[in-house]
Amino acid sequence: MYAVKAMPRPRSLTPARLADAALAVLDRDGLAGLTMRAVGAQLGTSTMGLYRYVADRDELEALVVERVLDRVDTRPPLDVPWPDGVRELAGRVRHAVGAHPAVVPLLPAHRHRSPAILRWGEAVLAVLTRAGFTGTGRVVAFRALLGYVVGAIQMEHLGALAGPGTAAIAALPRDEFPLLAETARDAGAVGPEDEFGGGLDLLLDGLARRLDT
């Protein structure tokens, strides 16, 4: 029947351990430091040994992204008003990513293939559906939320008004960019949490208005 001649040697690593090692390297040395050699060293194994577990560097990056994202609780909060549910889900992603800022540049490229993000999307849709969104309205709502969350998280960690970028903008030639300079100064009074939440609330208000009519 089945020629069960021999069982191969058991695997000594797990994808999870690999992802943890890569994430440790990423947190320590940043994106530029995330090389196959560095991850191999982190695991105490050879560089090429990694290729027993991932096809290429791209797949390793995907593992890291997934490792960060699958810590978000993707159970849809259906026991609260729907705007609070969306806020909660968005906040969970923001929080998980905030713990590992160096993965931010990797997110856009690996978002599609991440099961964790798919589960998250399913949860968002559950909340939206429960709220009464259907059809194309739900498509637009979902896309808008996803776009905002992705964009806002990037803004936060690559610094435009928040973070180091603020100072740079505040120092702009005031005669050429008077409003930017003024806004950058005002931004000092708004924490990153409030910026993220404030923008999200704008979207949620817009969505609520769609439900009323």
Add this chain to the structure above:
Amino acid sequence: MYAVKAMPRPRSLTPARLADAALAVLDRDGLAGLTMRAVGAQLGTSTMGLYRYVADRDELEALVVERVLDRVDTRPPLDVPWPDGVRELAGRVRHAVGAHPAVVPLLPAHRHRSPAILRWGEAVLAVLTRAGFTGTGRVVAFRALLGYVVGAIQMEHLGALAGPGTAAIAALPRDEFPLLAETARDAGAVGPEDEFGGGLDLLLDGLARRLDT
């Protein structure tokens, strides 16, 4: 006084020509094809010659981004209702980037340093200010718009619901991601233009509500 002993040889390239060459390579061969050697070849000059004009590859990328973005008209449309002004400005950026999709992955990293984006931001703020936004409310409004535009453009070109990603998601196991599958199917009826505009309208509605109260 000034020992004006000798005038150096005049430059044979301009940053603009360099940027055009790099953009041509980017459009033709994609981001992975954008190498110093390829751009040198495109210009008919040597690889190292580029370093007379840029400090490193990063700066060359910044030139490309700037080349794409400085085609957007950044005069604030103040002669229309403010939501239309914002829509116009957002659409201009989306349109400019859409002409060179390969620059999308470069945008987040180079956004801070781009004079064109700063001018654009100044225009957005002019519209918002004219509409009546001030202080922290204006900060949040601006950040939200910027975040949405950046995020939505990336979603559009890296494909989540729109583009090739849609098919992938529509083919998901329906029992595990029923709502995502359904939404992906619904998304077929919504063009990218409508998705972008629809989400933006949600934000604008939310903003309008802030002005009423």
Add this chain to the structure above:
DNA sequence: GTTGTAGGAGTACGTAGTACGCCTACAACG
């Protein structure tokens, strides 16, 4: 023990970015 499979390590190749040094073209001066 024997055997088949797959793991692990090391070597080596192609290509990227870029430091460095030589030669040369040009503008200002005599």
Add this chain to the structure above:
DNA sequence: CGTTGTAGGCGTACTACGTACTCCTACAAC
């Protein structure tokens, strides 16, 4: 019109990356 100083242009070469390939070895079933 020759001289001269500066910077441009080019080529070479170094380093680090991703990764293909080849050996050797550890293990589970017989």
